[in-house]
Amino acid sequence: xxxxDTSETDRGVVVAAYTNAPMNxxxxxxxxxxxxxxPTWRAPEVRAVVITGGPADRxxxxxxxxxxxxxxxxxxxxxxxxxxxxxxxxxLVQDLSDLEKPVVAGMSGDTMGGGLELSLGCDxxxxxxxxxxxxxxEVSLGIIPGGGGTQRLPRIIGAGPALDFILRGRIVSPxxxxxxxxxxxxxxxxxxxxxxxxxxLAARSGPALAAAKRAVLRGSSLPLSExxxxxxxxxxxxxxxxxxxxxxxxxxxxxxxERRAWARSRATAVPGDPA
Numbered sequence: 579x580x581x582x583d584t585s586e587t588d589r590g591v592v593v594a595a596y597t598n599a600p601m602n603x604x605x606x607x608x609x610x611x612x613x614x615x616x617p618t619w620r621a622p623e624v625r626a627v628v629i630t631g632g633p634a635d636r637x638x639x640x641x642x643x644x645x646x647x648x649x650x651x652x653x654x655x656x657x658x659x660x661x662x663x664x665x666x667x668x669x670l671v672q673d674l675s676d677l678e679k680p681v682v683a684g685m686s687g688d689t690m691g692g693g694l695e696l697s698l699g700c701d702x703x704x705x706x707x708x709x710x711x712x713x714x715x716e717v718s719l720g721i722i723p724g725g726g727g728t729q730r731l732p733r734i735i736g737a738g739p740a741l742d743f744i745l746r747g748r749i750v751s752p753x754x755x756x757x758x759x760x761x762x763x764x765x766x767x768x769x770x771x772x773x774x775x776x777x778x779l780a781a782r783s784g785p786a787l788a789a790a791k792r793a794v795l796r797g798s799s800l801p802l803s804e805x806x807x808x809x810x811x812x813x814x815x816x817x818x819x820x821x822x823x824x825x826x827x828x829x830x831x832x833x834x835x836e837r838r839a840w841a842r843s844r845a846t847a848v849p850g851d852p853a
Contacts, residue, residue, distance in 0.1 A: 581608040582615060583632055590625035591776040595769075597632030603642040604692050609670055616673045625780035627677065629700060630684035630769040635708070637685050637768075641692030643719070667692070667725040671699035675795065678788035680779040684772030685761065690715060690749070695725035698734065701791060702775060703761040705752035706768035712760065713749035733798065735759045783821040789813070 584594045594615060598605060619627050631637040649656050649663070674681055674696070683700035688711045697703050705712060714723045714731070722728060723744060732740035735758050742748070743758075752764045765771035779787060789812035797805030816822045832840050 579611045582611050584615065587773065587777060589777045589780045590623055591628060591773060591780050592619055592624050593628045593630065593773060595630050595632040596638050599633065602631055602633060602636040602639045602687070604638045604640065605642045605645060609667065613670050613673065616677065619677055624679065625784065626680045626682065626776040628682050628684055628769070628772045628776050629696070630772060631686045635687045637687040637689050638693030638696055639688045640690035641725070664724045671696055671726050675699040678791065679784065680776060680787055680791070682772040682776045684769040685712070686768045691723065692725045695723060695727045695730070698726065698730040704763045704765055704768045704772050704775065705755055705761040707752055707764050707766050710752055711749045712752065712755045713747070714744050715747045715749060717745060718747040783819070783825065785819045785821060786816050789816045
């Protein structure tokens with residue numbers, strides 16, 4: 579592939595790194611390549627996925643403004659395409675979100691516009707510490723986020739903060755993104771940390787991860803009563819797995835005074851969590 583390089587760790591984590599010198603802008607061919615890759619990640623041997631940038635200190639900086647500007651300058655073509663451009667990108671991000679395994683974004687550089695929208699389709703976002711920008715500058719360019727940003731961001735940080743973020747074309751630091759709840763962590767090396775988190779997740783029960791992801795993502799867009807039904811169905815599915823039965827039996831066989839340590843030893847470590 580011209581833009582995406584993929585590798586797999588010995589724990590079943592696929593690492594997909596995007597390279598497009600010099601600025602690592604996301605382009606149409608890169609979108610098509612990623613769309614072709616995602617179905618291959620449904621294979622059972624893939625336990626988790628990491629999306630990151632290939633060059634040092636580069637992520638998917640943003641979607642190519644040159645491509646968008648070219649479309650805007652050709653009004654007849656833009657009119658004939660209609661919302662096809664949006665629909666294709668929406669489908670790409672939704673396919674990533676729909677993977678029944680964890681997807682971690684290692685945001686290893688500036689993460690703007692379409693790059694941020696792709697990251698919002700990931701389950702966990704880890705930003706890289708440093709002089710990096712995260713934001714939706716589209717309104718400053720006379721357009722709006724068109725790859726799902728206006729819909730996914732409110733579901734992550736709330737409608738009010740999302741309106742402020744998008745209307746003002748805000749660009750924030752990794753630490754500010756963490757404070758907003760836009761990212762889960764800030765790390766010195768976002769790619770390395772994303773792989774570490776993905777490998778921790780890969781060691782967990784695949785059916786439980788898939789069910790938890792399904793319950794949260796599907797249920798959160800439904801009325802509470804319907805979301806609770808999604809949760810109940812997902813809970814039942816995990817109760818009927820061998821992995822669930824074995825893990826619960828192990829916990830039940832653990833002496834009471836050791837159960838707290840048992841649970842903490844299996845929790846994914848996040849900076850700031852209790853030891």
